[in-house]
Amino acid sequence: DAGVIQSPRHEVTEMGQEVTLRCKPISGHNSLFWYRQTMMRGLELLIYFNNNVPIDDSGMPEDRFSAKMPNASFSTLKIQPSEPRDSAVYFCASSFDGYNGYTFGSGTRLTVV
């Protein structure tokens, strides 16, 4: 089992550019979560999916953020346009039915300059 796979590991981009973060959940897991971690705000849940359907996107900071899960093995988090305050570590996690065993990916460290 390769675990939750996120790409890229690091991303540096200029303000105003579009950024796409990718996640491949563990096979068989039907819940997928996107978190953002900053020193100031800690770990924040941005959005989560169950069976590829977005269930709760109340944590998405603004319309510049969007997330999709076109199939059970792939999800994207897009920021357009990016701003310096979006700089953070973005984690993807997956779980079977949102219960035990939430597994996190290694994270994407995003820097917007």
Added chain:
Amino acid sequence: AQKITQTQPGMFVQEKEAVTLDCTYDTSDQSYGLFWYKQPSSGEMIFLIYQGSYDEQNATEGRYSLNFQKARKSANLVISASQLGDSAMYFCAMREGGSSNTGKLIFGQGTTLQVKP
């Protein structure tokens, strides 16, 4: 609304001693789950231990145990025989459950643990 509180921003412990990291939670759900994660300086989130709200016994996983006091709404993590490799940030988290059964996991602010040789 659910809430997780970790009141200890930082803790020190001597190697080979035990340490307790505090966590209190607030929920109106009867069914919920409590988790502890470790985040070393490398940044990955490592699952340590889980306690279900209906579990009568405290969860244990090797050197980790969860001191679950339901009436007090506390779920403290106890690490026995601390090792230098235990130095990390530790997060308490809660999964809401009940009728919503949404599975959303929310985190406390974390406690930084440093193990002294």
